[in-house]
Amino acid sequence: MIPSDKADRRIEPADETELADAVREAAEEGTPLEIEGGGTRTFGRPVDALATLSTARLSGIVAYSPNEMVATVKAGTPLTELQAALDEANQRFVFEPIDHHTLLGTEGKPTVGGMVAVNASGPRRFVAGACRDSLLGVRFVNGRGEIVKNGGRVMKNVTGLDLVKPMAGSFGTLGVLTEVTLKVQPKPETEATLAVRGLLEADAVTVLAHAMATSTDVTGAAHLPELTAGKVLDGALGSEPATLMRLEGFESSVHERAEKLKAMFGRLGEIETLDAERSQRLWSDIRDVKPFADQRQRPVWRLSMKPSDAHEAVMALRMEAGASAFYDWQGGLAWVRMEGGNTLSGLVRKTVAAHGGGHAMLIRATPSERRFAVPFQPQAKPLVTLEKRIRDAFDPKGILNPGKMVA
Amino acid sequence: MTSIQFLKPDPSILARRDDIVSSLRSVLPDEAVVSDPVQLRAFETDGFTAYRRLPLAVVLPSSTEEVAAVMEALARKKVPVVPRGAGTSLCGGAIPQEDAVIVSLTRMSRILEVDYPNRLARVEAGVTNLSISEAVSADGFFYAPDPSSQLACTIGGNIAMNSGGAHCLKYGVTTNNLLGVTMVLYDGTVIRLGEGELDPAGLDLLGLVCGSEGQLGLVTEAIVRLIAKPAGAQPVLFGFASSEKAGDCVADIIAAGIIPVAIEFMDKEAIAICEAFAKAGYPLDAEALLIVEVEGSDKEMADQLGRIVEIARRHDVQTIKESQSATEAALIWKGRKSAFGATGRVADYICMDGTVPLSQLAYVLKETGEIVKRYGLRAANVFHAGDGNMHPLILYDVNDPVKRQKAEDAGNDILRLCVDAGGCLTGEHGVGIEKRDLMTHQYNDTDLDQMKAVRAAFDPEWIFNPSKVFPLEGRGETDGGKASADPDTRPSPMEAAE
Numbered sequence: 001m002i003p004s005d006k007a008d009r010r011i012e013p014a015d016e017t018e019l020a021d022a023v024r025e026a027a028e029e030g031t032p033l034e035i036e037g038g039g040t041r042t043f044g045r046p047v048d049a050l051a052t053l054s055t056a057r058l059s060g061i062v063a064y065s066p067n068e069m070v071a072t073v074k075a076g077t078p079l080t081e082l083q084a085a086l087d088e089a090n091q092r093f094v095f096e097p098i099d100h101h102t103l104l105g106t107e108g109k110p111t112v113g114g115m116v117a118v119n120a121s122g123p124r125r126f127v128a129g130a131c132r133d134s135l136l137g138v139r140f141v142n143g144r145g146e147i148v149k150n151g152g153r154v155m156k157n158v159t160g161l162d163l164v165k166p167m168a169g170s171f172g173t174l175g176v177l178t179e180v181t182l183k184v185q186p187k188p189e190t191e192a193t194l195a196v197r198g199l200l201e202a203d204a205v206t207v208l209a210h211a212m213a214t215s216t217d218v219t220g221a222a223h224l225p226e227l228t229a230g231k232v233l234d235g236a237l238g239s240e241p242a243t244l245m246r247l248e249g250f251e252s253s254v255h256e257r258a259e260k261l262k263a264m265f266g267r268l269g270e271i272e273t274l275d276a277e278r279s280q281r282l283w284s285d286i287r288d289v290k291p292f293a294d295q296r297q298r299p300v301w302r303l304s305m306k307p308s309d310a311h312e313a314v315m316a317l318r319m320e321a322g323a324s325a326f327y328d329w330q331g332g333l334a335w336v337r338m339e340g341g342n343t344l345s346g347l348v349r350k351t352v353a354a355h356g357g358g359h360a361m362l363i364r365a366t367p368s369e370r371r372f373a374v375p376f377q378p379q380a381k382p383l384v385t386l387e388k389r390i391r392d393a394f395d396p397k398g399i400l401n402p403g404k405m406v407a
Numbered sequence: 408m409t410s411i412q413f414l415k416p417d418p419s420i421l422a423r424r425d426d427i428v429s430s431l432r433s434v435l436p437d438e439a440v441v442s443d444p445v446q447l448r449a450f451e452t453d454g455f456t457a458y459r460r461l462p463l464a465v466v467l468p469s470s471t472e473e474v475a476a477v478m479e480a481l482a483r484k485k486v487p488v489v490p491r492g493a494g495t496s497l498c499g500g501a502i503p504q505e506d507a508v509i510v511s512l513t514r515m516s517r518i519l520e521v522d523y524p525n526r527l528a529r530v531e532a533g534v535t536n537l538s539i540s541e542a543v544s545a546d547g548f549f550y551a552p553d554p555s556s557q558l559a560c561t562i563g564g565n566i567a568m569n570s571g572g573a574h575c576l577k578y579g580v581t582t583n584n585l586l587g588v589t590m591v592l593y594d595g596t597v598i599r600l601g602e603g604e605l606d607p608a609g610l611d612l613l614g615l616v617c618g619s620e621g622q623l624g625l626v627t628e629a630i631v632r633l634i635a636k637p638a639g640a641q642p643v644l645f646g647f648a649s650s651e652k653a654g655d656c657v658a659d660i661i662a663a664g665i666i667p668v669a670i671e672f673m674d675k676e677a678i679a680i681c682e683a684f685a686k687a688g689y690p691l692d693a694e695a696l697l698i699v700e701v702e703g704s705d706k707e708m709a710d711q712l713g714r715i716v717e718i719a720r721r722h723d724v725q726t727i728k729e730s731q732s733a734t735e736a737a738l739i740w741k742g743r744k745s746a747f748g749a750t751g752r753v754a755d756y757i758c759m760d761g762t763v764p765l766s767q768l769a770y771v772l773k774e775t776g777e778i779v780k781r782y783g784l785r786a787a788n789v790f791h792a793g794d795g796n797m798h799p800l801i802l803y804d805v806n807d808p809v810k811r812q813k814a815e816d817a818g819n820d821i822l823r824l825c826v827d828a829g830g831c832l833t834g835e836h837g838v839g840i841e842k843r844d845l846m847t848h849q850y851n852d853t854d855l856d857q858m859k860a861v862r863a864a865f866d867p868e869w870i871f872n873p874s875k876v877f878p879l880e881g882r883g884e885t886d887g888g889k890a891s892a893d894p895d896t897r898p899s900p901m902e903a904a905e
Binding site for chain 2: 065066068069070121126129130132133142146147150152153154155156158159161164166168169174185186187189206209212213214215217249250252253305306307329333357358359361376377380382383386387389390391392393394405406
């Protein structure tokens with residue numbers, strides 16, 4: 001088959017039944033499908049599809065009751081629509097989903113299904129869980145064109161195998177999500193962020209680890225080295241390295257915990273406090289990888305490692321190639337931009353493996369680089385075999401986003 | 408008199424018993440293989456004591472390598488395997504069958520690594536839940552999920568059942584606190600999922616394994632998240648004139664943006680039983696009681712409790728007991744924590760575990776009362792109100808076979824009610840054998856077939872814990888044609904003795 005970036009046929013089912021029919025037909029014909037939500041999260045390998053299957057018309061909030069802190073939504077619902085409903089009830093997603101527009105320069109409206117399919121999460125993930133941890137139930141159409149449900153609307157559920165978790169982050173390769181149920185949470189009264197300035201990466205990670213060892217309930221822990229610090233808050237933070245700790249809750253409580261952290265780290269120099277409005281903008285910039293929004297031709301990697309390991313891997317990488325980085329999740333998530341313009345995937349993966357393991361995912365690159373650089377971390381051999389069997393259990397003909405995660 | 412069927416033991420396996428035992432002895436030290444019928448008795452049931460079966464043999468491996476060697480040996484002979492931790496399962500998750508070998512993980516109970524900068528601990532699967540928290544407590548950390556059996560239950564069992572506890576409203580359940588596992592597959596292959604990083608490289612297999620009830624493989628090691636202990640914790644107790652008022656109070660606390668670490672509910676029957684046992688000063692005139700716990704510094708707790716008490720007042724709270732000291736706090740919790748034990752003193756009981764949406768709590772409570780009344784029984788309700796996980800304790804007399812059957816039937820009716828109210832069969836105990844045949848009430852054939860296909864991807868011969876979770880009927884070819892239920896409903900050895 002000749003690789004193409006856009007399939008020529010487009011299918012837009014009006015509802016779940018039509019979608020199931022379309023997938024069943026494709027399975028019978030052996031037609032590979034590219035599954036599309038809002039089209040804003042263009043990473044993973046390009047899919048060799050003969051048709052695009054869009055969830056756009058499966059749209060709308062099915063049930064949302066703020067008192068139960070649970071929302072059930074059709075997969076094609078624009079995220080903005082659900083966000084608006086949450087805002088009205090003063091609630092939020094605790095996992096703080098990343099919006100990939102900024103980093104990837106994509107257009108279109110992110111959908112709820114797309115958010116779940118890539119397990120989109122943000123700064124609060126390291127204490128409050130990822131999208132998969134807030135995902136309570138799913139309905140999806142598997143590769144045989146069957147409608148399957150798993151999980152439900154309740155927060156505790158161990159009834160049968162948990163297929164909800166693997167649906168999150170499977171990039172549409174196990175099934176086409178048609179409806180998802182997500183846990184939501186009341187917004188805190190206020191927030192504030194403390195910034196310790198001028199630390200080297202190793203010291204910053206130590207400071208964040210110490211903060212996390214206290215009872216101060218830090219819900220954001222990031223470090224922006226020189227240059228990247230100047231790229232958030234429209235430059236208002238200045239370019240000096242910034243080690244950032246976010247506190248959320250009731251006003252008096254945030255204040256009390258801020259004082260405690262200031263007393264702990266005061267010897268490191270003056271600690272700046274960002275008020276709620278600036279704190280919110282700061283963390284949405286970090287969430288959306290704003291520091292690397294420019295120079296879009298340069299590849300961006302996402303390293304997920306143990307907090308104490310990631311900065312060491314980045315240091316080692318810098319010895320070999322030009323790379324900029326900043327850190328979230330107490331240091332465990334490193335966003336790395338390759339300043340030389342090449343993806344250097346062999347080097348990146350070797351360096352991660354040599355520094356305690358974890359994995360590297362290529363998030364921003366041209367389609368041809370994404371095809372040949374293997375965007376998802378290659379797995380150990382027994383896992384490759386097992387994953388293959390699991391994929392066959394959902395999609396025996398391999399028609400759903402074929403090649404997206406594994407070539 | 409028992410109604411739950413087991414798979415029919417495979418006569419060809421029973422006939423090869425000596426051969427199987429000797430092949431186990433060839434890969435394990437002699438004292439790690441139990442085959443003496445008297446010693447096997449200790450393994451014939453778990454926390455679901457109404458059912459019991461003697462296993463073919465029990466092995467007690469000491470390392471992942473030994474577990475892998477055992478699985479390699481058994482897979483070749485196609486012998487079923489039942490994984491076992493401390494055996495505290497309330498749904499029969501660890502009950503063996505006559506043609507199965509139990510792999511007990513209790514000898515693998517070491518804490519291998521504690522890493523504070525990365526807030527994680529690497530442990531063997533047989534370590535008890537509480538011992539992890541105890542090992543890190545002096546340094547200001549804890550492991551969050553706290554099932555009632557935490558003194559005895561193992562982390563491997565917690566992973567199998569995705570265990571929760573009283574504090575999961577804030578901290579989540581096992582799956583939210585698990586960073587990795589080492590697991591032995593049916594053929595002895597060892598895989599590692601997660602090395603301490605927060606998200607998986609490929610498919611979320613860790614999420615699939617957690618809560619899989621020992622059906623996908625044998626977890627031998629785990630990496631769990633550690634959390635810094637809160638500055639303090641303080642409960643407050645409320646008595647209400649009706650469960651509706653208590654339920655509305657819970658909803659309003661949450662709506663106010665307060666997320667307490669625990670919201671526990673007890674009904675009148677449970678209050679009476681617990682008060683008689685614990686003398687905790689519970690209000691005997693209340694129809695419903697809430698224990699709400701908050702965390703933080705003294706000032707933060709006072710602030711939160713102030714808001715919570717004000718909300719309770721808006722719902723005509725009759726009794727408010729705030730704890731002024733650690734002793735008073737412990738007393739408030741003593742009644743709740745002894746609920747199961749105290750109930751066991753007044754009657755035998757079976758404990759249900761359905762979970763319902765919060766808005767359905769009052770309705771399901773009322774209907775639960777009607778159901779048990781219909782069967783001429785009583786029930787005490789104690790549960791986690793913040794997450795809708797109900798725990799009706801149906802009281803009966805174990806020596807009265809008619810009452811026992813009625814209690815089981817009432818329990819099944821209650822679980823169907825939970826599902827019909829938009830909830831599920833089990834929140835944290837698991838399906839096991841107990842709720843296996845109710846699975847079709849929550850899931851249709853396509854839903855179940857998808858799960859079974861995934862199960863078969865891990866374990867194509869259905870070697871792991873085959874009598875559990877999936878109804879024996881309708882397995883078709885998915886389990887290699889094994890699913891012929893034992894038509895013989897003869898009593899198990901223990902019942903025969905009764």
